[in-house]
Each structure stands twice: as C-alpha cells, then as structure tokens.
Amino acid sequence: MHVTRLTLNDFRSYPEADVRMEPGAVSFIGANGQGKTNLVEAIEYLSRLDSHRVSSDVPLVRAGTERAVVRAEVVRGDRTALLELEIIPGKSNRARINRGDLPRVRDLVGVLRTVTFSPGDLDLVKGDPSDRRHFLDALLVLRTPRLAGVKADYDRVLRQRNTLLKSAGRRRNVEVATLDIWDENLARLGGELVAQRLTLLDDLGPHLVEAHLRVAAGASANRRDVTAVYRSSTAMDAEERDQHAIAGVLLTEIGRRRGDELDRGISLVGPHRDEVVLSVGDLPAKGYASHGESWSLALALRLASFDLLRSEGDDPVLILDDVFAELDGGRRQQLAELVATAEQVLVTAAVAEDVPAELAGQRFEVRDGGVTRV
Incomplete structure (x- = not known):
C-alpha cells in the first residue's frame, strides 16, 4: 500500500x-x-x-x-x-x-x-494509562475498522452515563431504572472492547518481543525481554476472552460500585479505567526504564504494530x-x-x-x- x-x-x-x-x-x-x-x-x-x-x-x-x-x-x-x-x-x-x-x-x-512514530511516542511508556489505551484502540480500529463504531458507541454511553450520575448526586433513588439501562449498555460495549483489546495484545505480543530484540540489540541480556500485560479495573480472570463473560463481570462490578459512582458522579468501572503495563526485564518500564530504554520500547511498539498489520495484509x-x-x-x-x-x-x-x-x-x-x- x-x-x-x-x-x-x-x-x-x-x-x-x-x-x-x-x-x-x-x-x-x-x-x-x-x-x-x-x-x-x-x-x-x-x-x-x-x-x-x-x-x-x-x-x-x-x-x-x-x-x-x-x-x-x-x-x-x-x-x-x-x-x-x-x-x-x-x-x-x-x-x-x-x-x-x-x-x-x-x-x-x-x-x-498508517503507522506513525514520533517524539511524542515516549508517552506510550512514560505517560498516563490513557496514552496506552489510545495506542491499543487506534491499532484495533486499523486492524478491524468496524470497531470504530464500538468505540464511538462506548464513548457516547460513557458520557451520557456520567451526566446522569452527576445529576443524580446523592439522591440514590433518582432515575435508577434509567441508570440500569446505561449500566447494561456500558457493560455490553465494554465487554466487547476489552475482549478485543486482550486479543490484540495476544497477537501483538510476539511481534513486540521480536521488534524489541532488534531495536535493543546492544542492551544487556536481562534488559532485552519485554512484556505488555492488560490490567483490568475489575477482578477479571486473566485468561478470559469471551466478550459476554467479560460484560457480566463488568455489570456485577458496576452494581457493586454504584454507591461510589453516585457519590463521585463518575463511572468508575469499564475499559476507560484499564491499563497496559509495559515491562523491560523484571521491572515496569514506567518509572524504571532509562530514557534510551523508553525510546527503544516506544519504537518497538510501533514496529510491532507495523509487523502485525503487515502479517494480516x-x-x-x-x-x-x-x-x-x-x-x-x-x-x-x-x-x-x-x-x-x-x-x-x-x-x-x-x-x-x-x-x-x-x-x-x-x-x-x-x-x-x-x-x-x-
């Protein structure tokens, strides 16, 4: 192309x-x-x-x-x-x-x-969890374009649910039936999004390992191994990949945290709260990787993205x-x-x-x- x-x-x-x-x-x-x-x-x-x-x-x-x-x-x-x-x-x-x-x-x-590598990609390693979530979702959409609709629908439900939570405040019995509907929509869309992210990381992992070995060829042996592990905001089985099972876990956790959400006026459960933990050797990259190691890992993420997309078309x-x-x-x-x-x-x-x-x-x-x- x-x-x-x-x-x-x-x-x-x-x-x-x-x-x-x-x-x-x-x-x-x-x-x-x-x-x-x-x-x-x-x-x-x-x-x-x-x-x-x-x-x-x-x-x-x-x-x-x-x-x-x-x-x-x-x-x-x-x-x-x-x-x-x-x-x-x-x-x-x-x-x-x-x-x-x-x-x-x-x-x-x-x-x-397209796959873009820029100086701002250091944020993939050193930045907030939102930077790594955005990296995953952008690659998801390029790989499977229909997921652009899933992500857009999830973001819309999240905004509307947050608005409802803020308006309800501490009045626990206000618009509960309406909130139940938004809970179900958030869990359903969130289940699909999380399942797709997990599958993507499974498929990206071997490419990331190989790309990092090429990029960090001069590094010491114990600093050449890299991993990218998904950390959910819920107590989800790390091996779970079924979107319906994940949606069920999300819905249960949403119900358990409803009081906290009404108190704070914000959604506390869902893929918008998840993290991707990048590690170099035995240590998390954020906070431990040197500047050079962070550059190498950021570049490896982009090259792995390129290699994954290339392998599929x-x-x-x-x-x-x-x-x-x-x-x-x-x-x-x-x-x-x-x-x-x-x-x-x-x-x-x-x-x-x-x-x-x-x-x-x-x-x-x-x-x-x-x-x-x-």
Missing part, C-alpha cells in the same frame, strides 16, 4: 498543496514551522480520523477558513482509490471514496492504513515524523535498516543530513508554504 498523490485545501498552514509521491522512502525536509509535519498528518488523519498531534479537528482547518479538504490517491495491489475527507469543525465531516459519498465518515477508517504506510533528530548516529542507522523494506516510508526532518542514506529516496523541500521536489 502506498500514497501516490496528496492534495490539500485549507488544511493546517496550507491554502493548497499538491504532492505526487512514489513508493519507497519519501522525505520532507524543512525548518520547524514550515509545514512538513502537516503533510504526513493529513495522510494519518485520512487513515484513522485521528492525529498524533491534537485531539480535536479544529486546529486542522486553516485559520480564517470554515473547512479543510484532504484528498489522497492510494494504491493497494493493482487497485487505486481516491479518498476524500472534508473537515468542518462544529458540523458533521464528510467522506468519499472514488467520488462516492460514504454513509458514515468512520467508514473511511482503515481503507488507508498489505504493508501500512510508515510515517517517521521528526524522529531522527532525537537519535544518535548508531540508532539512526539501526532504525533506517529496520524500516527500509516497507512499501512506503514517509520521513520528516529539519535537515537532510538527519535522514540516513538508506532512506534517501524521493525528497521534497518544504519552505514558505511550498513543497518542492529536490
């Missing part, structure tokens, strides 16, 4: 842009603030309706304009598809494939698959956003060798010298709002 053409209208800093790309390595070189990351972010957003930079689509629309349009021609095997997304903050976005309107914007998710488009500046010469070379076999690698860098020779394919200079092939 690769992108052959990207066009933008009023996306981020670009009134317009038109970039034609080839398979293999493609580099966007430019000083900070020139817009190189905006280009790869547009491709990432088409892939999963999400960005590694912002949580809202408002900043994606150029200041002073009402909407942005992103189009990409994507080649998968011997087929080419034109993907289009119209971003309209405060209103419903619109999506098209080959000029045909999609009934739901989220139907665009996964048609183009075409290569995703691999995006390396401003990561080489963070690495020494040896690590740059190592990373370049690890990703060189991808069908398409999109690289952003402030200076051309930061990009290893193995990735010296097609190159663009990004400056003053223009994108010029070098």
Whole structure:
C-alpha cells in the first residue's frame, strides 16, 4: 500500500498543496514551522480520523477558513482509490471514496492504513494509562475498522452515563431504572472492547518481543525481554476472552460500585479505567526504564504494530515524523535498516543530513508554504 498523490485545501498552514509521491522512502525536509509535519498528518488523519498531534479537528482547518479538504490517491495491489475527507469543525465531516459519498465518515477508517512514530511516542511508556489505551484502540480500529463504531458507541454511553450520575448526586433513588439501562449498555460495549483489546495484545505480543530484540540489540541480556500485560479495573480472570463473560463481570462490578459512582458522579468501572503495563526485564518500564530504554520500547511498539498489520495484509504506510533528530548516529542507522523494506516510508526532518542514506529516496523541500521536489 502506498500514497501516490496528496492534495490539500485549507488544511493546517496550507491554502493548497499538491504532492505526487512514489513508493519507497519519501522525505520532507524543512525548518520547524514550515509545514512538513502537516503533510504526513493529513495522510494519518485520512487513515484513522485521528492525529498524533491534537485531539480535536479544529486546529486542522486553516485559520480564517470554515473547512479543510484532504484528498489522497492510494494504491493497494493493482487497485487505486481516491479518498476524500472534508473537515468542518462544529458540523458533521464528510467522506468519499472514488467520488462516492460514504454513509458514515468512520467508514473511511482503515481503507488507508498508517503507522506513525514520533517524539511524542515516549508517552506510550512514560505517560498516563490513557496514552496506552489510545495506542491499543487506534491499532484495533486499523486492524478491524468496524470497531470504530464500538468505540464511538462506548464513548457516547460513557458520557451520557456520567451526566446522569452527576445529576443524580446523592439522591440514590433518582432515575435508577434509567441508570440500569446505561449500566447494561456500558457493560455490553465494554465487554466487547476489552475482549478485543486482550486479543490484540495476544497477537501483538510476539511481534513486540521480536521488534524489541532488534531495536535493543546492544542492551544487556536481562534488559532485552519485554512484556505488555492488560490490567483490568475489575477482578477479571486473566485468561478470559469471551466478550459476554467479560460484560457480566463488568455489570456485577458496576452494581457493586454504584454507591461510589453516585457519590463521585463518575463511572468508575469499564475499559476507560484499564491499563497496559509495559515491562523491560523484571521491572515496569514506567518509572524504571532509562530514557534510551523508553525510546527503544516506544519504537518497538510501533514496529510491532507495523509487523502485525503487515502479517494480516498489505504493508501500512510508515510515517517517521521528526524522529531522527532525537537519535544518535548508531540508532539512526539501526532504525533506517529496520524500516527500509516497507512499501512506503514517509520521513520528516529539519535537515537532510538527519535522514540516513538508506532512506534517501524521493525528497521534497518544504519552505514558505511550498513543497518542492529536490
């Protein structure tokens, strides 16, 4: 899978842009603030309706304009598809494939698959549990696009249930029947989401071990082993994978914690409270891993994601956003060798010298709002 053409209208800093790309390595070189990351972010957003930079689509629309349009021609095997997304903050976005309107914007998710590695990925190791949950859910959706609907429905139920809990306060007998309905919906959707996360971690685990061995080849033997273990907010059997059984456990725990939830006005049970514990050797990575070990583990998570998606279909488009500046010469070379076999690698860098020779394919200079092939 690769992108052959990207066009933008009023996306981020670009009134317009038109970039034609080839398979293999493609580099966007430019000083900070020139817009190189905006280009790869547009491709990432088409892939999963999400960005590694912002949580809202408002900043994606150029200041002073009402909407942005992103189009990409994507080649998968011997087929080419034109993907289009119209971003309209405060209103419903619109999506098209080959000029045909999609009934739901989220139907665009996964048609183009991307894996992005950026300096912010250190949060996967050092950040809050929400960062690791987001990593899992984003990969889930790329792997199985229909789960975008499950995640959206769960988030909606969670918001509405929290609103009801806040309005009920300490009045324990207020709208109990209504709360029961939301409990059942939260448990049902949460059961499916947790079951899918657990299965994903099962499948990702071997790829993570292998990727980390490659990335941390120079580490001591007792620091090369890594694990990613799901920690539920409920007393769930660690071997349980059936979504209906998990939903039952969640519903029981929700009932047990109802008093606490009414007191605090918030949902205390569900996949939004779960954690993924990453370990290097015998110790949890968060709080114990060095800066270099954290970088290696974050990179291994992304490479494992790429390898998992590749094993189940075409290569995703691999995006390396401003990561080489963070690495020494040896690590740059190592990373370049690890990703060189991808069908398409999109690289952003402030200076051309930061990009290893193995990735010296097609190159663009990004400056003053223009994108010029070098």
